[in-house]
Amino acid sequence: MKSVSAAKQRLAADLKREKERARDDTGIIHFDNVSKYYPGGHAGLSHVDLTLTTGEMAFLTGHSGAGKSTLLKLIGLLERPSSGQLRVLSRNLNRLGQRQTPWHRREIGMIFQDNRLLFDRNVFDNVALPLVIQGVGYREIGKRVRAALDKTGLLHKEKAAPVTLSGGEQQRVGIARAVVGRPPLILADEPTGNLDPQLSRDIMLLFEQFNQVGVSVLIASHDIELISTLDKRVLVLEQGRMVYDTVTEQRHA
């Protein structure tokens, strides 16, 4: 009996969320005049406006120190904006409390330049971690981890220790971990920073595949050469300001 009423409650909550989503569909990511000042007054990001629509894929580029990582960190709630409005996945992040942060992060797949794998466990356990955190059942975990490893071409490395993998393979394990929870949004911070051009290209094509099935993707990268061959939206940051956007085709500064 209890589980029936719980299921009903769950359904009602889902419906309410979907309604809220439909009402203010300002895109999956929406920055409105967002600034981020680090302690000491140093500007990481100043007065940034940006909308990424649901299902879009875009590259974020700019010199080192331009604010790319800062922008991604704000989306994943690793940092909080100093001013301005920030909506992600139809959530007003300005009003999202500390306690809700985990649930927000579960809907974002994050990928890092240094992959941040846990080296004391094998590939399978690394990829399974998000599902373990979400309390998914054992059998379901097995299925979904293998599906993610299959997508990233690592099914045969399931039992391998991360140290025994090449840089490109490690990065793909990181990607498998990011997508195993089937997030609607993927953020990647310099995912190809340590890889040679061919491997970098493979990684980017992998992201493109996820995008093709509807996942929104935002990738920070300073590899202009590679980005220019991919025919996607490009956003350029310079000293914390958004100075160029191929979609709006305009220089801001």
Add this chain to the structure above:
Amino acid sequence: MHEPTSRPTRRSGPRDWLKRQARTALAALGRLAQAPLATLTTSAVIGITLALPLALHLFANDLERLGSDWNTGASLSLFIDPSVPDEGLPILRDRLLAMPGIDSVRTITRDEALAEFRQLSGFGEALKMLPENPLPAVLIAHPTHDAPVEQLATHLRHLAEVDEVQLDLAWLDRLRAISRLLERGVWVLGALLGLAVLLTIGNTIRLEIQNRGEEIRVSKLIGATDAFIRRPFLYTGLWYGLFGGVIAWWLLTVSLILIADPLEQLAGLYEYKLRFSALSLEEFGALLGISGLLGLLGAWLAVSRHLKEIEPG
């Protein structure tokens, strides 16, 4: 595989919750088993710390039991009038034995009293110079278990043959005072050593948190709640506490075996069976309860202090 819309995270029922707890508890146990020497060392420190107040508690318990048997060791010394000859003593003894409340009577004739006094006092030579034996004969009566000793003493004082009755309860009072002191000592020592256990476990968990810093950061990055991150450390603390409790029990049992012989001798001296005994099942359960709780609490303190310091960045 990918649906563009996000499904809400599947909520789970109490059975899933239990399953997850069990899995986390077992995982924590497995982690401890991977470093058996370190685990054993920490558990042994906790065990030894717990064994001390526990041993004192048991000892105090036994003393109290000893003291609460009111008449154990209590005796009435009847100093007999010198006019009563030695031959009259057995008759008097039998009369005493016939009285209700008297369990046994020991007779010390005047000569025996003198011999005993000589031996114990060392005044042998000086006593030889006395013209006659100055000591009275003594009958020592041991009251039965539940006899009203004070009343008995009054009654005996009225006997014509008896000059004086001395009720010897002093050492019993002393025993009770010591046992009260010991009991208080158990609480003070227990509190102090409990704190030591708390600090030991807290420090062990703090190091564990530091060692697993990257795991914590990554887990937070991919949506772990504080409760999820806290849980394995709490279970680790609980296990340490339980292991410590078992080791304390084991140390105590071994110690009891080691001191069993001299203890028996001591008990014999006091004509009483000391029951300085191993833990009962309830006491063992209480020990595990307390040690487990201390472990949990120590871990909780460490976790709530140090987990906030580790943020993904």
